[in-house]
Amino acid sequence: MDAHFVTFALILLISSGISGSKDTPNISPQTCVSEGCLRGRYFTSYGGKRFEAYLGVPFAAPPVGEYRFKNPQAIQPWTGVYDASFERSKCVQKNDLLPNAAVEGSEDCLYLNLYKPVTAKNPGKPMAVMVFIHGGGYFAGSASMGEFGPDRLMDTGEVILVVIQYRLGAFGFLSTGDRVAPGNFGLKDQNAALRWVQRNIARFGGDPALVTLLGQSAGGASVQMHMMSPLSKGLFSRAVMMSGSALGFWHRPIEDPLKFAQEQAVAVGIASPTSMSTEELIRALREVDAIELGKSIDNLKFWFVYPLAAYHPVVENYVDSETFISEDPNVVWARGEYHQIPWRTGFVPNEGAFSSLQILLNASLVAELNEHAESYMPRLFGCKENEKSRRMLRQRFFPDGTDTQWITDANLNKIQDIFSEAFITYPIALTVKQYVDHVETNKNPIDLYYFSFKGNHSHSKYFSNTDLDFGVCHSDDLSYLFRSKDLFDDFEPDSPETAASAKLVDYYVRFAYDGVQDGTCQKKCAILEFANDASQQVKTDYMDGFDDEMIAFWTEIYS
Structure with a gap:
């Protein structure tokens, strides 16, 4: 939820422009990944240490058009050098944690920011990697450098930081309860980013066997979901849940996702959705303008901005190679069925x-x-x-x-x-x-x-x-782990x-x-x-x- 939930772990919607760390006017760093070569940007941290930044790096195809309400698709290789010197848009969202919130963002938003020290503390030794999932109740948030600045971690010279984005709200979690729109797209986006890290992090000097997945608020709940998902097994070796859990009432799987998808259709003016097949329903919802679809969440509230996390994970009632979770996570966790890795969780006094x-x-x-x-x-x-x-x-x-x-x-x-x-x-x-x-x-x-x-x-x-x-x-500990220049003075x-x-x-x-x-x-x-x-x-x-x-x-x- 994130200004920050969250998350549910809460997240402020801030501009995607770069702010905070001082740009260093040197030749741009370049690194080639499995899809092509990246040109990044040098920065100098508040503590005076130089680091490389690769911003707005695509890890999946843009989920637009026919890819709306589909599992993330592979990014196609590119020719030439990709400009990773600036951040891309946040995902479509309406942050009801802020007064008079407007719908912002783009559907083309599956990007990550990656930061690595120029001078490693232990040269020649692969560095541990930290992959951060923002909070925001599954309805808000971004990877913004102005909120999740890497300076404090870069000053250690010991870790690589990756901050990821994922689809939110209806775009990330609408489901028809079958294979037409299985749901959990936001969690699968996170999984796609973790797979990108496994493929490519060694090229940046990172150790794919030392990946810590951490998240705050809804990001923390997401981490717990990855600990239970067969799809994410082996993609990380440590887990941290900051002020968030997948066992919260707000995270309970939606009991009748098709009925909720039909209610969403009514909210955007689609006539007689209950008489449609699931294929027809999804085709109609794909025709709705993204901003209008984002606005329509107001029609699904019972009072003020509640429920905050109207959209959240569902149980996929079948098992195949793309199934994220096929059973209620509350049941799975209670049985002790999760990846056997070290994990950490914590909280602050005034979480509410x-x-x-x-x-x-x-x-x-x-x-x-x-x-x-x-x-x-x-x-x-x-x-x-x-x-x-x-x-x-x-x-x-x-x-x-x-x-x-x-x-x-x-x-x-x-x-x-x-x-x-x-x-x-x-x-x-x-x-x-x-x-x-x-x-x-x-x-x-x-x-x-x-x-x-x-x-x-x-x-x-x-x-x-x-x-x-x-x-x-809630979220106050984030400012001690990250430099939040767009929110607070140093x-x-x-x-x-x-x-x-x-x-x-x-x-x-x-x-x-x-x-x-x-x-x-x-x-x-x-x-x-x-x-x-x-x-x-x-x-x-x-x-x-x-x-x-x-x-x-x-x-x-x-x-």
Whole structure:
């Protein structure tokens, strides 16, 4: 969800122009890949280190025309030298995390950005590779260098960074429930990018056997999906889920994808879609203008911008060489059937900020939510609309409210807590708990982190459109791993923020090379905290907001 979800891991829609790092006016770097040769661009990082950038590199054919609602197609080789000195468009999207969001982007968007140090820390030794999947609830986000600048990682001289884009919303996840439009196109785009990395990363000095797949919010959920997909087996050797899990209610497979595709057709004015064959339905939807199709998501909401992630993965009810997942991921993960590789997951204190702040700071929305609490509250958090759900939600989060007014001035901030738990922290806790249930048979060690460091910048500025203090919010840790020049001013060289960033970057780089050293969880798992006291503290138990009581509550309510 990403300004950043997300993700659900949340992502701001920013321009695709290059900003941030200083361009170095030298001869352009060139590298030849399996499809042809690339001409990139040199940059100098904020820390003074030079790196190569290959921007807007195609990894699949443009999914336009007859390729809309199809699995990604192979990119055709080109002649001459491809200009990889500038970024290409983000994918078509309407970022409902921002006020008055407009539809932006292009269908021709399957591109990646690749960065490598000019001077490697260990010359002659292949470098570890980090492939990042942006968040945005599967409806927003991009690979923008202005948001996911590589400077902090390039300054280490130890890793290659690849940031990828993938189809979003209806373009990425509409399905007819059969082979006509099987769905999961966005996840398959990510898979195609991983295959591109495997084919080509050695040409940049990277080690294809040391690929870490990491994502944030919906990007983190995507990583978990790749851990379960047979299609992605062997394409990466480490996994990181930042503030995101595929076990969240918002990620539950769409039960009747054909019915939803028919509702989408009605939303764009297609007559009598239920009388069409799936072939006819998809042909009609391919004729719809991309911007109009993007706008039509408003017609599929029940209140305000909800559901945020209207489109998300589906179960493909058959198995062939292009099937991403053929069973409910909640069932697959609970059985312990995932790739046996080291993995990491973590979260921040105020995960719900990406969505809760829009309501919290809008008196009209609070009044509407209060008026319709018995209906809206269960639907907002994926619960059944029955007396048990209403009673449980009110007692846990709004016990001082009344039947007619759940939300009061005294408990208003609880809106942040309920969004945080339902969307992010409970799914992560469940992910870890179910891993622990299989600890005796698992060969893949894990570690957990909690990023509570509070710096001068916060993504709450974009979520709330204010400078008010809402603590450490969803996506705030991203600014310590990446340089987000289009969002925030740079950290001062000797500041606590710079020191915290150095620790977080080292934490990820070491993982990219060494995996998890002491990651065996028994009944509980230790959590590494990045805090403001300038030390990293190991917690030997679940922390507040990541505890057994919370797990029991949401497990019962969803049952």
